[in-house]
Amino acid sequence: MLISKPKAVVLLSGGLDSATTLYVARSQGFDIYAISFRYGQRHAYELECASRVARAAGVARHVILDVNLRAFGGSALTDSARVVPRLADLGADELTQPPTYVPNRNMLLLSVAAAYAEARGVCDIFYGAQQQDRYGYWDCTPDFLERINALLALNRRQPVTVHAPFVALRKADELKLGLELGVDYAHTWTCYRGGETPCRECPSCVERAAAFREADRNDPLA
Amino acid sequence: MLISKPKAVVLLSGGLDSATTLYVARSQGFDIYAISFRYGQRHAYELECASRVARAAGVARHVILDVNLRAFGGSALTDSARVVPRLADLGADELTQPPTYVPNRNMLLLSVAAAYAEARGVCDIFYGAQQQDRYGYWDCTPDFLERINALLALNRRQPVTVHAPFVALRKADELKLGLELGVDYAHTWTCYRGGETPCRECPSCVERAAAFREADRNDPLA
Numbered sequence: 001m002l003i004s005k006p007k008a009v010v011l012l013s014g015g016l017d018s019a020t021t022l023y024v025a026r027s028q029g030f031d032i033y034a035i036s037f038r039y040g041q042r043h044a045y046e047l048e049c050a051s052r053v054a055r056a057a058g059v060a061r062h063v064i065l066d067v068n069l070r071a072f073g074g075s076a077l078t079d080s081a082r083v084v085p086r087l088a089d090l091g092a093d094e095l096t097q098p099p100t101y102v103p104n105r106n107m108l109l110l111s112v113a114a115a116y117a118e119a120r121g122v123c124d125i126f127y128g129a130q131q132q133d134r135y136g137y138w139d140c141t142p143d144f145l146e147r148i149n150a151l152l153a154l155n156r157r158q159p160v161t162v163h164a165p166f167v168a169l170r171k172a173d174e175l176k177l178g179l180e181l182g183v184d185y186a187h188t189w190t191c192y193r194g195g196e197t198p199c200r201e202c203p204s205c206v207e208r209a210a211a212f213r214e215a216d217r218n219d220p221l222a
Numbered sequence: 223m224l225i226s227k228p229k230a231v232v233l234l235s236g237g238l239d240s241a242t243t244l245y246v247a248r249s250q251g252f253d254i255y256a257i258s259f260r261y262g263q264r265h266a267y268e269l270e271c272a273s274r275v276a277r278a279a280g281v282a283r284h285v286i287l288d289v290n291l292r293a294f295g296g297s298a299l300t301d302s303a304r305v306v307p308r309l310a311d312l313g314a315d316e317l318t319q320p321p322t323y324v325p326n327r328n329m330l331l332l333s334v335a336a337a338y339a340e341a342r343g344v345c346d347i348f349y350g351a352q353q354q355d356r357y358g359y360w361d362c363t364p365d366f367l368e369r370i371n372a373l374l375a376l377n378r379r380q381p382v383t384v385h386a387p388f389v390a391l392r393k394a395d396e397l398k399l400g401l402e403l404g405v406d407y408a409h410t411w412t413c414y415r416g417g418e419t420p421c422r423e424c425p426s427c428v429e430r431a432a433a434f435r436e437a438d439r440n441d442p443l444a
Binding site for chain 1: 287289324327332338360374376
């Protein structure tokens, strides 16, 4: 007799954190509905990586949705006229408000994911917010997670819960767990700039390199 | 010397509640950035009405954004194969979970509005949630308003506040206020079905008629 597994929606950007999150959800026994967003990011190459990660993990479904945030502006991630800075060049102010922050992106994408989950009768969403991201992004914090769940819990028809397994975990520890779970990080993409190879100096590249170094592993992209 | 007025983003569906909300925001001295959504609703005629309301009110800007919720399904409002029921035919269960509910629509559209507001440096959003809607929609309640504001208040860069002036007001009282403020309800659209004239029997039409009757006014669409 076939017993169908519970399903979970996973936000899959194609980066290191979301790929690892997907493998965590899978290891917990969920069938995966992966969801990615073409939101106008200059590093749209990450979507190809998302597809590769999804295939490698054998997800049940992978959808890529269009949500054009470029029209709103306000971020170096969606506006190619702005410069994605080197981490080393960020001042104290920018560390708490980085130019790569996209206005309200994460709440928006989680709202879409919750709509998608609800329409399909799925109760669980996995989100790759990462402790290290807390330096600058209000929408990657434990407080944010708690309050968005308080909001979604009001849904009388179908409460949906957002899980963020790494919201309070160091990136190096997340990486070690991902390697144990079989994530192939050659399929992931981290660089914020739109180039063909990782720039190694944007905040995202620097954090990735530091995590691999601390975990004493080699980055397959390096 | 020109002193620029503060700005507010108003969610404008083209219905009675959002039109009245827009006039309330205007009466409070805000310049209005109206935002409407083509989300796959079968009653897309309401968007023409939204444009008419926006023009009549002399808003500073009106944008119509595409967010395709039809792809998700799960609602009689976005799926023309489903029937929009008569209010009289709704059972007790359906009153707390009407078939016209769209999965997580309001949180999603408010998230987009908050992204739009933040990108433009606007701190205030007006949302036409209405007390009467509470019978079936979890996302039109005072609790929902309180919790979404608790979430948005975490934004370190620019906290945005959602105002819903009618969340605890009877529809007839809202209507009287709107008439005092000069709303021309001939420009608004309420019917959930996709017909050329109001059906007068869907829940939305019945509630509108009841409000005009109670306010002792004539509905220009009737």
